[in-house]
Amino acid sequence: MNKVKYSEVWDLDVFFEGGSDSEELRTHLNGLDELLNSMEKEAVEFNVPASVEAANDIVNLIESIKNVALNLSQAGAVIGCFLAADTTDKKALLLQGETSTLGARFSTAMLKIQQTLSKSDDAVWNGLMESDELKEFAFILTEWRDEVALKLSEEEESLVTALSVDGYHGWGKLYDQLVGDIKITIEVDGEEKELSVGQAANLSSNSDADVRKRSFEALEEAWEAKEDFFAATLNHLAGFRLAVYKKRGWDSVLKEPLLTNRMSEETLDAMWGAIGANKAPFVDYLNVKAKMLGTDKMNWYDIDAPVTESTMELSYQEGAEFILKHFGEFGSELESFSRKAFEDSWIEAEDRPNKRPGGFCTGMPMSEQSRIFMTYSGSMSNVATLAHELGHAFHSYALRPVHWMNRRYAMGVAETASTFAEMIVADAAVKAAETKDEKIALLEDKIQRSVAFFMNIHSRFLFETRFYKEREKGIVSATRLNELMEEAQREAYGDALDTVHPHFWASKLHFYITSVPFYNFPYTFGYLFSLSIYAKALEDGASFEGKYIALLRDTAVMSVEDLAMKHLGEDITKQEFWAKGVALCVKDVEDFLELTTKEG
Numbered sequence: 001m002n003k004v005k006y007s008e009v010w011d012l013d014v015f016f017e018g019g020s021d022s023e024e025l026r027t028h029l030n031g032l033d034e035l036l037n038s039m040e041k042e043a044v045e046f047n048v049p050a051s052v053e054a055a056n057d058i059v060n061l062i063e064s065i066k067n068v069a070l071n072l073s074q075a076g077a078v079i080g081c082f083l084a085a086d087t088t089d090k091k092a093l094l095l096q097g098e099t100s101t102l103g104a105r106f107s108t109a110m111l112k113i114q115q116t117l118s119k120s121d122d123a124v125w126n127g128l129m130e131s132d133e134l135k136e137f138a139f140i141l142t143e144w145r146d147e148v149a150l151k152l153s154e155e156e157e158s159l160v161t162a163l164s165v166d167g168y169h170g171w172g173k174l175y176d177q178l179v180g181d182i183k184i185t186i187e188v189d190g191e192e193k194e195l196s197v198g199q200a201a202n203l204s205s206n207s208d209a210d211v212r213k214r215s216f217e218a219l220e221e222a223w224e225a226k227e228d229f230f231a232a233t234l235n236h237l238a239g240f241r242l243a244v245y246k247k248r249g250w251d252s253v254l255k256e257p258l259l260t261n262r263m264s265e266e267t268l269d270a271m272w273g274a275i276g277a278n279k280a281p282f283v284d285y286l287n288v289k290a291k292m293l294g295t296d297k298m299n300w301y302d303i304d305a306p307v308t309e310s311t312m313e314l315s316y317q318e319g320a321e322f323i324l325k326h327f328g329e330f331g332s333e334l335e336s337f338s339r340k341a342f343e344d345s346w347i348e349a350e351d352r353p354n355k356r357p358g359g360f361c362t363g364m365p366m367s368e369q370s371r372i373f374m375t376y377s378g379s380m381s382n383v384a385t386l387a388h389e390l391g392h393a394f395h396s397y398a399l400r401p402v403h404w405m406n407r408r409y410a411m412g413v414a415e416t417a418s419t420f421a422e423m424i425v426a427d428a429a430v431k432a433a434e435t436k437d438e439k440i441a442l443l444e445d446k447i448q449r450s451v452a453f454f455m456n457i458h459s460r461f462l463f464e465t466r467f468y469k470e471r472e473k474g475i476v477s478a479t480r481l482n483e484l485m486e487e488a489q490r491e492a493y494g495d496a497l498d499t500v501h502p503h504f505w506a507s508k509l510h511f512y513i514t515s516v517p518f519y520n521f522p523y524t525f526g527y528l529f530s531l532s533i534y535a536k537a538l539e540d541g542a543s544f545e546g547k548y549i550a551l552l553r554d555t556a557v558m559s560v561e562d563l564a565m566k567h568l569g570e571d572i573t574k575q576e577f578w579a580k581g582v583a584l585c586v587k588d589v590e591d592f593l594e595l596t597t598k599e600g
Contacts, residue, residue: 004343006320010371011345012081015074015364020082020091025075029098032071036105039068043109048119055133061113062137066404070365072106075099077362077371084356084373085348087180087196096173104165108158115157117141118148137405139557147259152248160244164514168240172514175233178226179509180356184218186211197222197507198357202377204304209293216301216501223503230506231478238471241517253468257518261410262559263525266573271525272461274578275454281589282451283494288593289444290498297498300489303451304381307444307596308437316349316376319383323390326428327421330537331545334421337397338390341372346393349376349386358509359385361392361418365404370396380429380445384422391421398552409556411516413563415526416533417552422449423534436595443592450585453527459485459492460520463505481505525560528581532568535584 016025042064049058076099082092120128125145129138151157184200186193188211195203203215223230245253258265290298292307314322320342328335341347346369348355359374370393376382395417399407426446433439463485470476470484482502489500505511510519533551537544551567564572571577 003317003321006317006342006347007345008316008347008350008376009345010081010085010348010373012078012371014369015078015367020079020089020095025078025095028071028075029095029102032068032075032102035068035071036102036109039064040105040109043112043116046113046116048116049124049128050120051124052127052131054124055128055131058117058128059133062405065110065113068106069404072099072102074364074366076103077364080362081348081371081373083176084360086354087176087356088354093173093177100165100169100173104161107161111157111161112154114144114148115154118145136403140405140408150248150250150259156247160247164240168237169514171233171236171240172512175230175509175512176356178229178233180354182222182226184215184222186215186218194353196353196355196357198355198375199351199353199377201357201507202351202375202379202382204301205306205379205381207306207309209302209305212301212305213299219507220501220503223506227478227482227503227506231476231481234467234481234505234511235471235475237512237514238468239475242468242472253465253517257516257521260516261412261522261525263410263412264559264561264573267561268521268525270573270575271521271528271578272458274575274582275458275524277575278579278582278586279454279494281586282447282454283496285447285589285592286451286493286496288596292596295498298493298496299499300497300501301499304448306441308441312380312438312441313378314380314383315378319376319378319386322383322429323387323425326425327387327390329428330424331542331548333545333549334394334424337394341370341390341393344369346370347372347374347386347389349374351375351377359389361389361396363393363396365396368397368400380442381448384426384445384449387425388418388422391418394421395552395555398549399556402553402556406557410522410560411519412522412525412529412560413555415523416530416555417526419523419527420530420533420548423530427534440592440595443588443595446588447585447592449527450588453524454582454585455493457520457524459488459504460508460510461518462488462492464511464518464520467505528578529560529564529572531581531584532564532570532577535580536568 012019016022016028018024042061046061079092079095079099082089083096128134129142134141152160179197182197184195184197186195186200188203197219200215200219203211206212241253245255254265258268286298289307290296290302293302293305295302324335324339327338348371355375361370361372363370372386372389372393374382374385374389376386392414395409395414426442426449430439430442430446433442466484466488467476467481470480485505486500486502489504490497513519533548537548540547547567551563554563554566558566561572564570
């Protein structure tokens, strides 16, 4: 069988040829402007439905919305890819500003439609929701109606949307620019290198303790040098949110993220409660790992350090084949889909300067494709990230037969699909390990993810919750942000840390993402929720893939509580559900401790 050599650079020309100078993209944006004009006109002319006969008009309006949304998403995704791959692309930055303005117009027109729809009286509404034309959209339309009731008047919400372009979203874009401009100079393997933030961050898993420490210190210095800019950005983002919440009469900063994630606070509390009650084994793991690395207590820059000499290093090609092999053991559809992603250059993985840090998957809905972004440097952690992002892409693929209205799933369930894919690879890799050292390294890679979701993400949640509380009273200084971050890290890690990362609040993009606040707990939700799905997959074997795809297709049309009850038969508002998932992760720690402490 001939092996295809997979490209480490993605193909965006298939959408719009010519990068940020693309004439095709310019034509697309001009056409999008015209589509928006039509939708805005329809929004103004749309009347409050007075009878069930209005169902056809609503269906036609939904098709107009869908058409604009697909075109807008496609353009925004491609432009986002241009900027991620080259943070110095000034033309792409201008285009992003243009799509932000178009996006604000779309949001305003959507709001007008939602407001008008919501004025239907209950009898008409119930009739519409039961009609043949609209019953498939009933969940989403009812969600729209409920959200309108929680918000300000149409005029006020339109003003908020308009002001957010250069206010709220503008601050988020400023953060991206500030980070893109940072260059880290550090000596690696006897050679001085100028690295992007993403490249320097990848050194956290370097086998050389000195390199890890120096890269961490260089990054801390870089964040500290611009801490006042980052503090101002974070304060303004939070201030904007709080001002809007206050006007709406919302008394909790968690209201928006919980609504967005279709999750109850009861579920969130149950999840953190189960994690808090089961942290001791992970503290034990960190203490043992510190000793293995020759220190008394764990330092932040050693959390991702390899603990064995035989840490697996895989080329991009090897990493891809590793993923495909183990995906194939789960199901043929996931494997063939992912192979297509590699063969058709859907992935940007090259390790080079001027790339944005982190990883993401973005959908190209008009083309029924996705694009994956990351910086691949050969570690098992990179392989896991790649599998994770392919999981996101598979989720979009699974939803292809579903109408656009019913594809808009929330982040918690989005992270379920990605984490499930990551787990397939991680678990299979541990089982396939040929030596003790290899098994330790792979087990440790799994445990590192548990530590990330139960401790790192928890520290972000604690920090953000406390920051918002203080921000209500006024601006929070960079010094105070460092203090809040350190307190959150020490608490979340069960006091297992010596050196912490006080400028983590400046370094983590997720605090500055404007699409949704509290871009943290859904990761942990997805991780533990996917563990339950994974347990069912192990029970059912090859027959499970069809059930899994059915679950993914329901992710945007019900609450997470209903999704779990329908597909897993579980009540996720109870700690017991979450404790079962945590117990599976504790088993990894027990296996690791047995392998590393048994023979001294």
